[in-house]
Amino acid sequence: MTTFQRHRFTPWLLLAPQLVVIAVFFFWPASQALYQSLYVQDPFGLSATFAGLDNFIQVLVDPEYRRALGVTVVFSASVALLALSVALLLAVLADRVVKGARGYRTLLVWPYAVAPAVAGVLWMFLFDPTLGVLSAMLGTLGVDWNHRLDGGQALALVIIASVWKQVSYNFVFFLAGLQAIPKSLLEAAAIDAAGPWKRFWTITFPLLSPTTFFLLVMNTTYAFFDTFGTIDATTGGGPGGATRTLIYKVFEDGFVGYDLGASAAQSVILMLLVGALTLVQFRYIERKVHY
């Protein structure tokens, strides 16, 4: 006890760099957003008038905003679910590979190093209605692919691009999680008459649940915030707002429409939304997690 008391300030000193970073890059912008959300700015940013909750009301009654909310829900749920399941599948397969496992794993991790915008452009070219390899292949299968016109296809495209980017991250964690499961447990299950499928669902999957839960939270946050670059490079929110998620709308309204008040209000709402979602995940899903 005494040792700890003598070093009252050391812990703070050690935490200081981290705290400074959080303050500068999170709390300060967040407080700025909160401040701006309560004001209406003139188009040149020279003066601002206090508007109370007007910005929030304006945003919430806007049908475009509700549409963006709908798009976000579909987009985020699909991205999180697909990124998790594809990564889990790949990790399970990679876990079984004996020969050349290292090379295989390294290849699977690479996409994570690709910048979101580059990933977006890559997929845009692959699916380009006139030049794209994949769209041509779809064409031979009778699918008329044009994500510049078809909203559903555009949404599918940004989901694919975002998932592709996130799978590597999930893969690394799932693989580490799988390798942490003692082999003897699976052997015991094999002797206890459980086939491979049953073994996976009754032993492996439950034991992976801490990893899965952590990744679920991370992927939801990713889908909400970090997919901006991918969307911007791939579809630019179009066609007709079919891929305009909440974060994209924040950008559009703020930096294209110069409605800083509305944009700030949206940021605040988005923050609250993700905060609430994370809270729900921790309260309800974490209970099912076996540590």
Add this chain to the structure above:
Amino acid sequence: MATLTLDALNKRYPNGNAALLGIDLSVEDGEMIVIVGPSGCGKSTLLRCLAGLETISEGELKIDGERVNEREPAERDIAMVFQNYALYPHMSVAENMAYALKNRGVPKPAREAKVRETARVLGLEALLDRRPRQLSGGQRQRVAMGRAIVREPKVFLFDEPLSNLDAALRVQMRLEIRRLQKRLGTTAIYVTHDQVEAMTLADRLVVMNAGRVEQIGTPMTLYQRPATRFVAGFIGSPAMNFLPLEQGAAGWRLPGGACLELEGFEGRPSSLGVRPEHLRESDAETALFDVRVELIEPLGADTLAYCRLDGTATPLVVRLDGARQLDEGERLRLDAGIDRLHLFDAEGRRLERRSLDHGRAPLLPLSASL
């Protein structure tokens, strides 16, 4: 209830490592076989081949006369207790025990009844709702046993199941395992490092060395008439003393100069073995060994004296009565009964006395002549 037959079983790991080299063993119904051997000799590999966790490279494995080489672990009806217990951490004790039954489609009421009955036998009733990590090491061990027993398998496999327990608990569980196995009458194969476990549990003991079986027999047979020098050195604690023999003019010379007249043995002896507990102090002129005590280990009931043959560097360990006061540096004269001496040839094979049936030993220790 089953017999088990291993016919020239070979196991090569994919990296080319040959872990088992022609294992032959036939296990009777209800028999308890204990396998001992130095680390890395292939004991776990053998169990894993029996369980179906490793493929058998060559040879045949039969359960109840039926070839099972190609069967999945689940289809062999074998239960295994792992050294680290391998309890499912996310299931309660009851769920752990019921898991195999559930997978086999035993209906819920029957399942629960069986689990409760097994828990009662093992004294686990109060723990049924706990998770493995909420149990002590001994309790976990018991649950692992319960998980094996509840299935009523044809064969139990134990891979050093008690090695993670403290000494007192080990003794208790050892007795319990023996009692349970006898009561259930289930064929069992038990791997251990522990001498006492091996001697007390086994109906028959198998000593393995470098992927081969050295000897199979009852614990007393292996102790009294080890077939090889390896078995002689492995069974018994502290290990048997081995002394090199050289042919001299007056018979076979031991280090230190004592001579033995060895007759009636087939083959050419190269070393003499004698167990520490079979050496006795003696005043006789004919005593075999003159030794100098170097180190004393009082164990209470007994005292171990680490000695060297007088005038040589050849070590000799003696187990003496705990009441005997010894000093380091003291000289002792030691002798052993003739039928307590073991002879081995240069290949380490035991040399039997041809005239054993006559009742009179032709082996006569001669006077120590320097």
